[in-house]
Amino acid sequence: MDRMYRPAPSRADCADTAVLRVRGGTVGAAAQIDRVAEETPVALEYNGISHATMLATPADLEDFALGFSLTEGIVDRPADVRGIEVVPQFNGIVVQVEISSACAARLKTRRRAMAGRTGCGLCGVETLSEVLRQVATVADAPAVPLPAVLRAMRAMRGSQALHDITGATHAAAWADADGQVQLVREDVGRHNALDKLVGALARLPIARHDGMVLVSSRASFEMVQKCAAAGIGILAAVSAPTALAIRVAQNTNVALLGFVRNADAAIYSHPERIQP
Known part of the structure; x- marks a missing residue:
């Protein structure tokens, strides 16, 4: 597989920690070093306005911001995203997304203040209509x-x-x-x-x-x-x-x-x- 399609993990994606391993019911005599995945608060801002905060692995955040914008219906097409900037903070990461004025105006009509736990896709959704929103039917394609x-x-x-x-x-x-x-x-x-x-x-x-x-x-x-x-x-x-x-x-x-x-x-x- 081409390397561009499979990013290698970086030091930001995981951390070293000490662990006592148990094997066959017996606790090891000494701690060993283990690698654990990082979990970081990532706040998404659209045109300077905070929209959602998720707990995520701090890798490929530009992809995350663009994909979230598309799959959540915040923008209609990639061209509606004018810029993405990843800004590390002392307690997390802010991803600043600049979107078209038309998309920004539409977003204001359905503000979503979302604080998501790991893997949570709905925390903070304000109305039922936002949960089961209408999306276009996928076009037919060869089997x-x-x-x-x-x-x-x-x-x-x-x-x-x-x-x-x-x-x-x-x-x-x-x-x-x-x-x-x-x-x-x-x-x-x-x-x-x-x-x-x-x-x-x-x-x-x-x-x-x-x-x-x-x-x-x-x-x-x-x-x-x-x-x-x-x-x-x-x-x-x-x-x-x-x-x-x-x-x-x-x-x-x-x-x-x-x-x-x-x-x-x-x-x-x-x-x-x-x-x-």
Whole structure:
């Protein structure tokens, strides 16, 4: 895989800590050094106004800001984002996003003060209509072979560099219709990993409707909604979906697969998008 598609973990992504290991019920005689994933408050500001604060891995934050802006419907297209600046603070990181005046005016009508725990995608949403917001139906595309989906999921696991070091992060990957993984992003939060992936995809000449997204987690409705908002028609998860995720997938023309492990999978919606 090309290095640009799989960023190597940096010192900012993880930290060293002392740990006493227990093996076979016996506590080790001396502490050892372990690597743990960093978890940092990341505040997103739009045109100088605080909008959301998430706990995230402090890597690929430009991708995160762009992907979050797209999947949350804050902007309609990457060109609506005029600039992104990452500003470290003593107690976290502020990501300053400059968006078009039209998008900024629309954002003011649905202010969202969101303080998210790790992996939380809804904390602070003010109204029910913001939870199940309308997103465009994903366009039809040629079916993707099931063996390609299974092959891609196996390949993603081998591309989780930060997880290999820390054991604490989720991954979201993009693979083409042949099952070749092209892009991977990791984070302590599964929603954050997906937003980072969408943001990275928006910067690259990749036809999103011609492949699939894979996630190393369960498939909640927000994950399906984010994929639909990004125009992605196949979401494959290593674990289970929720009932609401299945309904959202059915309504947005997204093929949703769960329990994608080894040679197994369960197809919950739009099986016509998966070629046996």
